[in-house]
Amino acid sequence: MKSFSQKTKEYLCKQETGAVCCCEAEMMGILMFAGRFKGTEVRVALESRESIGRFAELAQKSLGVSVEVETAKSSYFCVLTHKKFFEIIIEYEKSADGIKENVMNNECCRDAFLRGAFLGGGTIVDPNKNYNMEFVTPSKRICDGFKKMLDSLNLGFRTVEKKGTFVLYSKNSDIICDALAHMGAFSSQMEVLNVKIEREVRNDITRTSNGETANMDKVITAAIRQIRAIEKIDEKMGLDNLDEDLREVAILRRDNKDLSLEQLGKQLTPPLSKSGVNHRLKKILDIAEGL
């Protein structure tokens, strides 16, 4: 099962690479976050074949240098030895913020660098669980320079030092949406937006229902998750392929969004206890998760 981060990166890797200036900026974003110096070479290691393939493509398009992709146990990497890489690394080094001025000043290149930084050192949590986007680097200078760039894009990330690494993070759904849009991860942006809208609708419902507010909220959260799982199963394998007892509960749940588990149980023949219904819905969630 792919994580939300992996899906986001996969989507980014499928997008067209931009102008030459942007190819260079995106490549450097990856290199700054995923590159490690070792003597006279730089090793760039990434977790997926698509990401490293994109790095190689960007290097080819911006510097005209071909790099070889190698495979390790759980990652893909390339070793950079060509002098053109060092020339550009030095240009970055010499810049005030550790990121080349024309990248800092060019909106197209800033977005491309951000995309590269995400491919090289970024993660995003599934918005259904939590809102959190992070970039991790061992270098304080890269952290500070990148923060400045994010600020210039109105993306107010915070920084924290954790065991010798520097983490830039945001837990703000608006900032995360904007960051995804800047890097061109539109499918993930849509997903975060959908979750946000759902939560807002739910908050409206609970705000208007006095009394059992907390309980109501729980019921609706659970129901939304269950209904989504059921819809996913229906779409990917068809509800007909579920076991009889699961199918019965799935259809009942789907058609009665507002009923509690107890009420659902009473509608089954023979009636089922609340925990019995819960048990079957859990199985349904598990099946959907694995699809």
Ligand SMILES: [Zn+2]
């Ligand atoms: Zn550009």
